[in-house]
Every structure is written in structure tokens, then in C-alpha cells.
Amino acid sequence: MSRRRPPGGGGGAHRDASVEVHSPLDGAVLGTVPLRGPDEVSAAVRRARAAQPAWACMTPRERSRILRRWAAIMVDRQDQIAGLIRGETGKPEGEALTELVVSVDLIHFYANEARRHLRPRRVGTGWLLWKRAWVERVPVGVVGAITPWNYPLIIVVDAVAASVAAGNAVVLKPSEFTPLTALLLRDVMVEAGFPEDLVAVVTGDGQAGEALVGGGVDHVLFTGSTATGRKVLQTAVSSLTPVTLELGGKDVAMVLADADLERSARGVVFGAMFNAGQTCLSVERALVERSVFDGFVERVVELTSGLSVGTGPNSDVGPMVTGQQVYKVEEQIEDAVRRGAKVRCGGTRHPDNARIFLPTVVVDVNAGMTVVSEETFGPVLAILPVDDEDHAVRVANELGYGLFASVWTGDRARGLDVGRRLEVGGFSVNDVLSHYAVPGLPVGGVKMSGFGRRRGTYSLDQLTHPRTVLVDRIGLRSEPWWFPYSAGGTRLFRALLHWRGYRGMRGLFRAARSFLGGQAHRR
Numbered sequence: 141m142s143r144r145r146p147p148g149g150g151g152g153a154h155r156d157a158s159v160e161v162h163s164p165l166d167g168a169v170l171g172t173v174p175l176r177g178p179d180e181v182s183a184a185v186r187r188a189r190a191a192q193p194a195w196a197c198m199t200p201r202e203r204s205r206i207l208r209r210w211a212a213i214m215v216d217r218q219d220q221i222a223g224l225i226r227g228e229t230g231k232p233e234g235e236a237l238t239e240l241v242v243s244v245d246l247i248h249f250y251a252n253e254a255r256r257h258l259r260p261r262r263v264g265t266g267w268l269l270w271k272r273a274w275v276e277r278v279p280v281g282v283v284g285a286i287t288p289w290n291y292p293l294i295i296v297v298d299a300v301a302a303s304v305a306a307g308n309a310v311v312l313k314p315s316e317f318t319p320l321t322a323l324l325l326r327d328v329m330v331e332a333g334f335p336e337d338l339v340a341v342v343t344g345d346g347q348a349g350e351a352l353v354g355g356g357v358d359h360v361l362f363t364g365s366t367a368t369g370r371k372v373l374q375t376a377v378s379s380l381t382p383v384t385l386e387l388g389g390k391d392v393a394m395v396l397a398d399a400d401l402e403r404s405a406r407g408v409v410f411g412a413m414f415n416a417g418q419t420c421l422s423v424e425r426a427l428v429e430r431s432v433f434d435g436f437v438e439r440v441v442e443l444t445s446g447l448s449v450g451t452g453p454n455s456d457v458g459p460m461v462t463g464q465q466v467y468k469v470e471e472q473i474e475d476a477v478r479r480g481a482k483v484r485c486g487g488t489r490h491p492d493n494a495r496i497f498l499p500t501v502v503v504d505v506n507a508g509m510t511v512v513s514e515e516t517f518g519p520v521l522a523i524l525p526v527d528d529e530d531h532a533v534r535v536a537n538e539l540g541y542g543l544f545a546s547v548w549t550g551d552r553a554r555g556l557d558v559g560r561r562l563e564v565g566g567f568s569v570n571d572v573l574s575h576y577a578v579p580g581l582p583v584g585g586v587k588m589s590g591f592g593r594r595r596g597t598y599s600l601d602q603l604t605h606p607r608t609v610l611v612d613r614i615g616l617r618s619e620p621w622w623f624p625y626s627a628g629g630t631r632l633f634r635a636l637l638h639w640r641g642y643r644g645m646r647g648l649f650r651a652a653r654s655f656l657g658g659q660a661h662r663r
Contacts, residue, residue: 245579
């Protein structure tokens with residue numbers, strides 16, 4: 141029997157047409173899922189397309205009732221879902237439950253917002269007083285969603301809930317390392333009343349994802365690395381399929397001299413180490429003004445060294461999802477040390493569990509080191525000194541990434557001013573990661589961090605087409621501008637030009653003069 145293993149011994153071993161899902165907690169086999177091929181992916185897209193029209197014909201209110209039942213069942217089955225998340229990812233129980241909390245909030249948000257946001261919107265017709273016009277939002281059809289392994293529930297729910305709330309069908313390709321949560325979620329949706337084929341889960345590796353992008357879907361939602369995002373875009377371009385790309389980040393925390401250092405240190409450590417650093421929004425660089433640099437570093441090292449590490453449900457930092465990712469983090473630290481960096485704490489794997497990388501703080505770093513210039517996606521924080529806020533802004537904007545940032549200062553107005561100078565998709569002042577728990581806020585980046593936005597009404601806009609509708613209300617035999625053209629028609633349009641160009645009484649006066657044979661148009 142042939143066997144293919146992911147590089148670095150990560151979360152599964154491929155056997156012919158199936159993949160075993162292993163828990164990072166203890167290596168136990170959680171289940172086996174098929175590796176779907178292009179034909180199976182195409183069949184799932186066809187079934188979803190057949191199911192979508194009936195779903196789209198339902199009113200947003202009818203769809204929202206089913207979404208709310210979905211959320212309620214997730215709450216009822218919280219132990220099962222959180223347990224599976226924890227089993228597939230190794231994250232602490234509280235972080236698994238956090239995924240559930242944010243997910244049910246997202247479902248309720250889309251259930252409610254779709255009813256309001258997707259209503260037809262009246263548009264004034266200006267001088268065409270005998271016309272009526274409006275804009276409708278029409279579902280795109282079938283959405284292809286490709287999701288990563290770091291948040292197997294939140295990111296899946298975000299893509300699926302927005303899509304179905306807007307009237308679409310979804311074909312989902314979850315990561316091969318964490319497919320079981322997605323499969324369970326789909327079962328819960330069917331239990332809640334969603335049509336059987338409206339949401340399909342196709343399990344597999346990158347080949348299944350490539351088949352999905354090129355398989356005739358109407359929009360692609362991709363969350364993952366910048367390198368893979370480029371491949372997704374190249375495939376989508378050939379069929380002119382719209383894509384939303386949420387890609388990698390190298391998020392920065394800017395700690396100014398007037399910041400509350402205790403809150404700043406605690407916030408930065410949390411932002412760097414939450415989910416073992418496996419978050420695209422993780423704080424990976426801290427830029428600290430020199431006058432407070434030493435004190436900040438010492439407090440961060442103290443807090444980081446005090447984190448509990450292990451596989452227990454209440455550990456602060458647990459194992460990483462894939463062995464490949466642990467190896468990447470290890471390589472970055474080794475590269476930094478070779479180039480002169482100093483590891484203040486951590487820097488190695490856990491002696492008793494090779495899947496755990498100890499929470500790490502590294503200083504004396506520079507842009508020539510991969511730990512500073514490339515996404516880490518692990519429990520590592522690089523701290524750099526800066527002269528002032530202008531210097532911090534320059535350093536922050538030098539990299540090609542632009543996902544999110546945080547500014548820590550005692551002056552909120554100053555924090556807002558500094559944040560607005562950053563080339564990012566968003567920023568917070570004296571806070572970290574909380575924005576991700578607010579469903580109405582858009583999430584996305586600029587530069588190499590992708591384009592398009594998820595969350596909020598932005599998702600509903602991207603997953604629907606605006607359709608223009610205009611209706612004549614009085615039924616004239618002919619419109620003034622239809623054939624045949626005449627001198628009278630030309631005179632009418634000269635008058636109309638004066639009215640629309642000048643507006644008000646002056647416009648009406650000039651329009652009347654023009655139409656009645658005056659020379660207003662020559663002045």
C-alpha cells in the first residue's frame with residue numbers, strides 16, 4: 141500500500157485515497173477521510189448548484205430562521221464540537237470554546253444582517269420622474285471555500301454562514317489536518333434544516349483545493365498562506381472567477397513611551413502566544429521606543445516564561461497543529477541565532493513533546509533575519525527598538541505584509557493618528573485580537589496579506605451581485621430621445637443640460653431660455 145506523508149510529519153498520513161487525522165495532543169488517530177479527486181469535487185459543485193436555486197428563492201427571513209436553529213444546535217452540542225476542535229488542533233479548552241462563541245455570534249449576525257442588508261434599495265431617478273428604479277442583491281450561486289487548520293470552526297463558519305445567508309450554496313475544502321470539525325459542522329447544518337446538498341464538504345489535500353478553484357464555482361473564499369494564495373489566484377484568473385484572499389501577516393505592536401507598560405506587555409504576550417501563535421493576526425513583531433525598551437522586554441520575558449505549557453485542557457500554550465510548522469519555527473530561530481540574535485526565553489521544542497514549541501522571545505534582531513521578515517506562525521515574539529513613532533511607522537511599513545497592527549500609548553488620539561499611518565487592513569489602540577470577536581468589523585489585509593474583506597456586510601456584498609432594475613411607470617408611446625431625432629429634441633436636451641448643470645432657480649431659468657430659443661447656452 142502506497143503512503144504519502146506531509147513534510148515534517150504533520151497531522152496526517154495519506155494512504156492511497158484516504159488520509160488519517162492525528163491529534164497533536166497524543167498522536168491518536170481521530171478518524172480517516174477520503175482524498176477527493178477532481179471528478180468528485182466537480183460532482184459536489186454540480187449537486188450544490190442544483191440545490192441553490194430553491195434556497196435562493198426563500199426569503200432572507202426564512203433563511204435566517206434556519207441559521208438561528210444552526211446556532212442553537214451548536215450550543216447544545218458544544219462539548220462534542222469543542223472536544224473535536226481540541227482533538228484536531230491541540231489547543232486549550234478555553235480557546236476551543238472561544239471558537240464556538242465567536243462562531244455562534246457570526247451566525248446570528250449574518251442571520252439578522254442579511255434580512256436588512258439584502259433588501260432592495262430604492263434609487264432616485266433624477267429628472268426621469270416617470271421611472272422607478274432600485275438595486276437588488278442576487279446570490280452569486282456556488283461559493284468555493286478553502287479553509288486552513290489553525291481555526292477549524294471559526295473560519296469555516298465565517299465562510300459558510302455568510303454564503304448561505306446571502307442565498308448561495310457552498311462547497312468547502314477544509315485543511316486535510318482538521319477536516320473532522322468541518323464534517324461535523326455540515327451534519328449539524330443538515331440537522332438544523334439546511335438542504336442536503338446545499339453545503340458540501342470535500343476532503344483532501346491541495347489537489348482537491350485546486351480542483352475546487354477551477355471547478356466552476358462562482359466565487360472563491362481562500363484563507364491561508366500568501367504562497368498558496370498566489371496559486372489560487374492564478375487558477376481563478378483563467379476562468380475569471382472572483383476571489384477573496386485572506387493571506388499571511390507579520391503583525392506589529394507599536395509600544396510608545398507613554399504606554400501603560402503592564403497592559404502593553406500583557407497584551408502583546410497574549411497577542412503573540414494565543415493559539416500557540418498560529419493566527420494570521422498574531423503579534424509577531426513588537427516595535428518599542430528606546431526609552432522603555434529594556435523595561436518592556438524584561439516584563440515580556442517574565443510573563444512569557446510564566447506561561448503554562450502542555451497538553452492539558454487549561455494550559456496556556458499547547459502543541460502546534462503540524463510537525464511541518466514546528467520545523468519552520470525552529471528554522472527561523474536557528475537562523476536568527478546564527479545571525480546574532482539573542483533568545484531571552486524559549487527557543488526550543490518542549491523536551492517531552494516535540495510538537496510543542498516553547499513560547500519564545502528574541503531580541504537583537506534585524507530585517508535580515510527570517511524571524512523578522514517572514515511570517516512565523518508560531519509562539520515567537522521578536523522585539524526591536526525604535527527611536528520614535530516616525531521610526532516605528534517606517535519599520536512597520538517596510539515589509540510586504542499588511543494585515544493588522546496595534547498601537548499602545550497613553551494618548552488614544554495619538555494612537556489613532558499613528559495607526560492611520562500604517563499600511564494595514566486595520567489596527568487597534570491599546571488592544572489586541574478583540575476585533576476578531578466583533579462580527580460587523582471587516583477582516584482582511586493589503587499588500588501581500590491579500591485583498592477583499594470577510595465579515596460584516598462586506599461579506600454579503602462580495603457574495604451577491606448588485607442587479608439594477610428600472611421600470612417605466614406611465615407607458616408613453618415613445619420617449620423624447622427615441623428615434624427619429626429632430627431639432628426639437630436637440631433643443632430639449634440643451635435645455636435639460638442647463639437645468640441639470642446649474643440646478644436650482646438659475647438652472648430652471650437658463651433651461652427655459654434655451655428651450656424657448658434664447659442663447660443661454662452660448663454665454
